[in-house]
Amino acid sequence: MLRINKxxxxxxxxxxxxxxxxxxxxxxxxxxxxxxxERELCDIxxxxxxxxxxxxxxxxxxxxxxxxxxKGTFVNPKKIKQDLLKFYSFTEEMKKLGKTPSSxxxxxxxxxxxxxxxxxxxxxxxxxxxxxxxxxxxxNEPMMLETTYIPCHRFPGxxxxxxxxRPLYDILTEEHKARLTMAEEIFTPVLVRKNEAxxxxxxxxxxxxxxxxxxxxxxxIIEYTKGIARGDKFEYRVVLK
Amino acid sequence: MLRINKxxxxxxxxxxxxxxxxxxxxxxxxxxxxxxxERELCDIxxxxxxxxxxxxxxxxxxxxxxxxxxKGTFVNPKKIKQDLLKFYSFTEEMKKLGKTPSSxxxxxxxxxxxxxxxxxxxxxxxxxxxxxxxxxxxxNEPMMLETTYIPCHRFPGxxxxxxxxRPLYDILTEEHKARLTMAEEIFTPVLVRKNEAxxxxxxxxxxxxxxxxxxxxxxxIIEYTKGIARGDKFEYRVVLK
Numbered sequence: 001m002l003r004i005n006k007x008x009x010x011x012x013x014x015x016x017x018x019x020x021x022x023x024x025x026x027x028x029x030x031x032x033x034x035x036x037x038e039r040e041l042c043d044i045x046x047x048x049x050x051x052x053x054x055x056x057x058x059x060x061x062x063x064x065x066x067x068x069x070x071k072g073t074f075v076n077p078k079k080i081k082q083d084l085l086k087f088y089s090f091t092e093e094m095k096k097l098g099k100t101p102s103s104x105x106x107x108x109x110x111x112x113x114x115x116x117x118x119x120x121x122x123x124x125x126x127x128x129x130x131x132x133x134x135x136x137x138x139x140n141e142p143m144m145l146e147t148t149y150i151p152c153h154r155f156p157g158x159x160x161x162x163x164x165x166r167p168l169y170d171i172l173t174e175e176h177k178a179r180l181t182m183a184e185e186i187f188t189p190v191l192v193r194k195n196e197a198x199x200x201x202x203x204x205x206x207x208x209x210x211x212x213x214x215x216x217x218x219x220x221i222i223e224y225t226k227g228i229a230r231g232d233k234f235e236y237r238v239v240l241k
Numbered sequence: 242m243l244r245i246n247k248x249x250x251x252x253x254x255x256x257x258x259x260x261x262x263x264x265x266x267x268x269x270x271x272x273x274x275x276x277x278x279e280r281e282l283c284d285i286x287x288x289x290x291x292x293x294x295x296x297x298x299x300x301x302x303x304x305x306x307x308x309x310x311x312k313g314t315f316v317n318p319k320k321i322k323q324d325l326l327k328f329y330s331f332t333e334e335m336k337k338l339g340k341t342p343s344s345x346x347x348x349x350x351x352x353x354x355x356x357x358x359x360x361x362x363x364x365x366x367x368x369x370x371x372x373x374x375x376x377x378x379x380x381n382e383p384m385m386l387e388t389t390y391i392p393c394h395r396f397p398g399x400x401x402x403x404x405x406x407r408p409l410y411d412i413l414t415e416e417h418k419a420r421l422t423m424a425e426e427i428f429t430p431v432l433v434r435k436n437e438a439x440x441x442x443x444x445x446x447x448x449x450x451x452x453x454x455x456x457x458x459x460x461x462i463i464e465y466t467k468g469i470a471r472g473d474k475f476e477y478r479v480v481l482k
Contacts, residue, residue, distance in 0.1 A: 011436060022357045062431055079429070084325070084479040116263045187477040188320070189430030189448040190303055195252060207430040207448055231430045238325045238479060240424040 004045050012047050013054035019045070020055065024064050024075050031077040035065060061206055063232025079235045087183050090136050090144065091167040099138040106199070108132040108160035110152060117149050120214065121221045128152040132163060135199050142200045143234070146227035154178075154222055172222065182216040183223075187236060192228060200230055207231035245286050253288050254295035260286070261296065265305050265316050272318040276306065302447055304473025320476045328424050331377050331385065332408040340379040347440070349373040349401035351393060358390050361455065362462045369393040373404060376440050383441045384475070387468035395419075395463055413463065423457040428477060433469060441471055448472035 004015050023029045036044060041052045056073065059065045067073050080097065082088070094101035111131045118125040129149045136144040148168070150158065155176050162171055172178040188210045197204035208228045215223035245256050264270045277285060282293045297314065300306045308314050321338065323329070335342035352372045359366040370390045377385040389409070391399065396417050403412055413419040429451045438445040449469045456464035 014434060014436065022355075026357055026360065058434070081427070084481065087481045114263075116267055119267065183481040185479050185481065186322070187428060187450075187479075189450045189472040191432075191448050193255060193299070195255065205446070207432050209428075209430045236428040238426050238428075240325065240328045240426065 004047060012051045013058065016041075016045055016047060016051060016055040017058045020059060021062075021064055029075050031075055033075045034071075035073040035075070037072065061203070063207075063230075076232060080233060082234055082236050084185065084236055084238045087180060089167065089169050091169075094138045094143075097138075100140075102137045102140070103163070104135040104137065105160055105163050106133040106135055108163065113149065117224060121149060121151065121224050123151060123221075130155070130158055132160070134163070142202070142230070144227050144229040145196055145199055146225050148223060148225040150223055151221075154217075154220070168223075178222055179217050180215055180222075181218055184214045184216075186212045188212075189231075190228065192230075196228055200228075202230050202232070209234065209236070245288060253292045254299065257282075257286055257288060257292060257296040258299045261300060262303075262305055270316050272316055274316045275312075276314040276316065278313065302444070304448075304471075317473060321474060323475055323477050325426065325477055325479045328421060330408065330410050332410075335379045335384075338379075341381075343378045343381070344404070345376040345378065346401055346404050347374040347376055349404065354390065358465060362390060362392065362465050364392060364462075371396070371399055373401070375404070383443070383471070385468050385470045386437055386440055387466050389464060389466040391464055392462075395458075395461070409464075419463055420458050421456055421463075422459055425455045425457075427453045429453075430472075431469065433471075437469055441469075443471050443473070450475065450477070 004012055004019065006012070008015060020035075029035070035041070038049060038052045038056070041047075042049055056065065060067065063076055063079065065073050066076055080093075082093065091101045109131055110128055112126045113121065113123055113129045115125045117123070117129065118127065121129070123129070129151055131147065131149055133145070133147045135142055136146060155172065155178075158171060169180065173180065190208050190210045191205050192200065192202055192208040194204040196208070197206070202208075208231050211225075211227050211229060213223065213225045213227070214221050245253060245260065247253070249256060261276075270276070276282070279290060279293045279297070283290055297306065301308065304317055304320065306314050307317055321334075323334065332342045350372055351369055353367045354362065354364055354370045356366045358364070358370065359368065362370070364370070370392055372388065372390055374386070374388045376383055377387060396413065396419075399412060410421065414421065431449050431451045432446050433441065433443055433449040435445040437449070438447070449472050452466075452468050452470060454464065454466045454468070455462050
């Protein structure tokens with residue numbers, strides 16, 4: 001059990017955090033398992049209370065564990081493994097996992113696109129675009145926060161009510177016969193900002209994945225989305241040949 | 242110029258940070274451009290010094306800007322866009338960009354693999370593996386920190402000196418005729434830990450990308466690497482069909 005090496009150049013809290021992460025990753029401690037108390041961990045690993053606290057803090061930030069006031073510390077469910085092989089939608093992916101997806105439209109407007117968005121979408125600055133922000137939930141738990149731009153000229157008549165009622169890609173492909181021929185996604189690790197964290201019910205300054213997506217219909221870009229996904233909920237997998 | 246909206250539900254620092262990020266992303270402010278001083282930014286955008294400081298801090302954490310003591314604040318070069326389409330090596334990618342790659346082998350040993358590594362690599366716990374940690378640099382600047390496991394039985398005779406002299410994949414494919422048939426990578430956003438940050442010459446608690454790689458030779462796993470890349474240096478791109 002004891003795997004903390006006091007002669008290692010690695011700090012003790014770092015070794016302890018790795019040892020516990022290993023138990024969680026290997027499945028030895030499954031989802032929602034209650035962890036030993038701080039005092040018990042001190043005894044088990046022969047380290048100080050301060051070391052245990054620091055390790056716990058790191059495990060919490062990196063999404064391995066969660067705390068319940070007055071109840072203790074528990075193992076988080078495994079992250080959702082999102083395969084980056086073919087086009088995917090949040091709605092479809094969550095359904096495949098047996099979760100109920102939903103979206104809350106936080107704001108919706110038609111705006112003249114600014115230079116940055118115009119450049120990304122190969123539009124002219126000033127061209128009208130829908131701009132909307134959606135909080136994406138699975139089983140009512142916030143997972144991602146996304147701001148999307150869609151060109152009005154290709155998709156006339158989209159309303160906030162439509163987005164609240166149906167998945168975006170259904171509206172694009174069924175109502176407007178869009179052909180989603182290709183998408184490009186860019187992944188960057190970021191810290192979640194305070195107002196994003198509030199919506200995501202997540203700790204501010206925790207790690208998040210920023211994902212920028214451009215969706216193509218032949219040569220035209222019909223969607224630009226900039227989103228942030230909770231770092232404790234997802235991991236992303238690619239296969240390289 | 243003035244694009245800060247005091248009636249917005251978005252905090253001022255957040256709007257200011259976005260406005261400056263936009264100038265940097267659009268290329269209006271190029272790499273190593275000196276930013277206006279804090280006082281000038283207050284005047285330009287009509288916000289308080291505290292707001293400017295908060296925005297600057299966020300831009301620094303997210304890798305847009307860097308500070309030089311006594312000189313001011315400057316725009317970071319654009320992140321390296323790593324395409325996740327086919328098998329890539331750090332050495333080759335840096336050369337393609339005209340940078341000089343190098344690696345510093347921080348430690349090297351032959352160990353009996355533990356349960357976690359055995360499970361990942363489809364080995365038996367206790368099987369001997371090389372375990373080594375390398376700091377990967379480009380033009381002498383630290384970019385990534387990687388710990389790699391390689392099965393000894395398939396690749397006898399690897400030494401620390403070899404790794405210091407040649408790229409790992411050259412050793413595997415040339416000396417040992419390995420066929421790298423496929424690789425699988427998993428991306429997770431994390432916070433860089435203090436001792437990792439010291440080696441990476443990066444701020445602790447800044448965003449980093451954790452990348453786990455499994456490299457296959459047919460059905461056998463011949464490499465498992467767990468690395469962390471500086472969040473201010475790389476972004477990762479996938480194309481979905």
